[in-house]
Amino acid sequence: MTAQVIRPVAICVFRHEGRILAVRGHDPHRQGAYLRPVGGGIEFGESGAQTLVREVKEELGADIADVRFIGTLENRFRVGDEPRHEIVLVYDARFTDASLYGREVLRGKESDGTDYSAIWVRPEDTKPETPLYPEGLAALLAADQAMMASAKPAKAPRRKKSLVDLLHAHRADIEAIIAEFDRAQPPGTKRR
Structure with missing residues (x-):
C-alpha cells in the first residue's frame, strides 16, 4: 500500500473556440478511456x-502566457486497489505559439517517458464511457464561462469638470451671448 497522501495538482484547459485540450488516458480499474487536461x-x-509553465514546457515543449486561475476541485479515485486523493487547481492559459490551436492532436511525453496524445474536446460533449476528469470539471468550466460572459467591463470614473473647463468648452457660446447683449443695449451705454 502506498502512503496515504493528498497530492496537490495543477491542470490547464487551454480554452479555444469552445473546446479544451485534454489528454487521452486509460483507466485499468474501469477498463476504459478517460480525458484529463494537461x-x-x-x-x-x-x-x-x-x-503549469514547467509541465507544459517539459511535456509539450510549448510556452504559455496569460495563466488564469478558475477554481479548485477535489479528486478521489482508485488506481487498482489503491485509493488516491488530489486537490486540483484548475487554470486556463494560452499557448504563445498560436499554431498549436490548429492541430487536431498534440503529442506529449510524461515525466516517466510515456508518450501521450492531447486532443481538443468540448466538455459538454464528453460521454460517460470516456469521462472528463477530474469529476466536476465540466460544471466548473460552465460556471466560469457564465461568470465571464456576465462580467461587464468596469467604466472609468468620470472626472468632474471644473468651472474653467466648462468656460473653455462653451467659450464660443459665451462670446455670442455677450455680443448679443452688447447689441441689445441702447447706444452710448457702457458695460461695467
Missing part, C-alpha cells in the same frame, strides 16, 4: 501557475 503535480515551493 498538468501535473505541484512541487514544493512552486505555485500552481509555475507548475
Whole structure:
C-alpha cells in the first residue's frame, strides 16, 4: 500500500473556440478511456501557475502566457486497489505559439517517458464511457464561462469638470451671448 497522501495538482484547459485540450488516458480499474487536461503535480515551493509553465514546457515543449486561475476541485479515485486523493487547481492559459490551436492532436511525453496524445474536446460533449476528469470539471468550466460572459467591463470614473473647463468648452457660446447683449443695449451705454 502506498502512503496515504493528498497530492496537490495543477491542470490547464487551454480554452479555444469552445473546446479544451485534454489528454487521452486509460483507466485499468474501469477498463476504459478517460480525458484529463494537461498538468501535473505541484512541487514544493512552486505555485500552481509555475507548475503549469514547467509541465507544459517539459511535456509539450510549448510556452504559455496569460495563466488564469478558475477554481479548485477535489479528486478521489482508485488506481487498482489503491485509493488516491488530489486537490486540483484548475487554470486556463494560452499557448504563445498560436499554431498549436490548429492541430487536431498534440503529442506529449510524461515525466516517466510515456508518450501521450492531447486532443481538443468540448466538455459538454464528453460521454460517460470516456469521462472528463477530474469529476466536476465540466460544471466548473460552465460556471466560469457564465461568470465571464456576465462580467461587464468596469467604466472609468468620470472626472468632474471644473468651472474653467466648462468656460473653455462653451467659450464660443459665451462670446455670442455677450455680443448679443452688447447689441441689445441702447447706444452710448457702457458695460461695467
